[in-house]
Amino acid sequence: MQEVPPQFAIRVHDLVVGFGKHVVIDHLALDVRKGEILGLVGASGGGKSVLMRTIIGLIPRWAGTIEVMGATIGDTHSRSTQSAAGRWGILFQQGALFSSLTVRQNIQFPLRENLVLSQALMDEIATAKLEMVGLAPEDGDKFPSELSGGMTKRVALARALALDPAIVFLDEPTSGLDPIAAGDFDALIKTLQKTLGLTVFMVTHDLASLNTVCDRVAALADGKIVAIGPMRELLQSEHPWVRAYFHGKRSLMLQPKAS
Ligand SMILES: Nc1ncnc2c1ncn2[C@@H]1O[C@H](COP(=O)(O)OP(=O)(O)OP(=O)(O)O)[C@@H](O)[C@H]1O
Ligand SMILES: [Mg+2]
Numbered sequence: 001m002q003e004v005p006p007q008f009a010i011r012v013h014d015l016v017v018g019f020g021k022h023v024v025i026d027h028l029a030l031d032v033r034k035g036e037i038l039g040l041v042g043a044s045g046g047g048k049s050v051l052m053r054t055i056i057g058l059i060p061r062w063a064g065t066i067e068v069m070g071a072t073i074g075d076t077h078s079r080s081t082q083s084a085a086g087r088w089g090i091l092f093q094q095g096a097l098f099s100s101l102t103v104r105q106n107i108q109f110p111l112r113e114n115l116v117l118s119q120a121l122m123d124e125i126a127t128a129k130l131e132m133v134g135l136a137p138e139d140g141d142k143f144p145s146e147l148s149g150g151m152t153k154r155v156a157l158a159r160a161l162a163l164d165p166a167i168v169f170l171d172e173p174t175s176g177l178d179p180i181a182a183g184d185f186d187a188l189i190k191t192l193q194k195t196l197g198l199t200v201f202m203v204t205h206d207l208a209s210l211n212t213v214c215d216r217v218a219a220l221a222d223g224k225i226v227a228i229g230p231m232r233e234l235l236q237s238e239h240p241w242v243r244a245y246f247h248g249k250r251s252l253m254l255q256p257k258a259s
Helices: 048-055 079-085 103-114 119-132 137-141 149-160 179-196 207-212 240-247
Strands: 008-019 022-033 037-042 063-068 088-091 167-171 199-203 216-221 224-229
Touching: 008 048, 008 199, 022 048, 022 199, 022 216, 022 224, 037 048, 037 179, 037 207, 048 063, 048 167, 048 199, 088 149, 103 119, 103 137, 103 149, 119 137, 119 149, 149 167, 149 179, 179 199, 179 207, 216 240, 224 240
Parallel strands: 037 199, 037 216, 088 167, 167 199
Antiparallel strands: 008 022, 008 063, 216 224
16 A cells, blocks of 8 residues: 655644753644745744754653654654654754865765765765755865855755755754845745755744745744744734734834835
């Protein structure tokens, strides 16, 4: 009998995560659809990065279940987590690249960790990934200290794509970029979603990204997903934190002033 592919790329149920006495994620539920770009918003320190790192098995959970592409995620070292690990790529919020390795070596790092490939093939893959994120083959010889912020994000994305993952996790990919570079990065994400059928889980504070690239937006408050849906629905949400986030003083600055 043929297996029915799951409709969801990620399913999180009744998740509880904390540190010491501090509960960060409190009975959270979240389903991410296959092939969608899901944006995650939430207060600074609210647990967005913790949620992302828990889904990929880097932080142990206190309770709840997590499924990624139909496979149940155990704790960090379980076999199910290890085998699922090849199916996602990650762009971390901090410390995106290894400073002592060239761009090419950075992109090849996950290949070296997970596969046994000839150097020639790894070089070919690195060049293809560089092209995919809009960089030139020569950029492969540079060191991270020689890159601009926007290029660094692109290289980190190329590395996240190294193993041809089904899902990429991006933690604030456009933070620190100027609006034009951020817009270019957004367009790149959208293109990759369309051409590769990628599922994208993106933590972002960038209202333009939320508006233009995300199919749905989820809001994390008090350790739970308090609203989820297309941006236009989030803008209608009655939840006090969601209202304050999208209709507060800073977001009003984006709208033209009435004369
Ligand atoms: N390894 C850890 N040990 C102890 N506490 C942690 C650890 N990682 C995160 N925390 C705590 O968990 C809470 C959520 O942190 P998290 O990094 O997920 O916030 P965030 O929503 O990603 O914030 P930001 O938007 O600023 O990146 C914070 O109170 C943080 O101090
Ligand atoms: Mg964070």
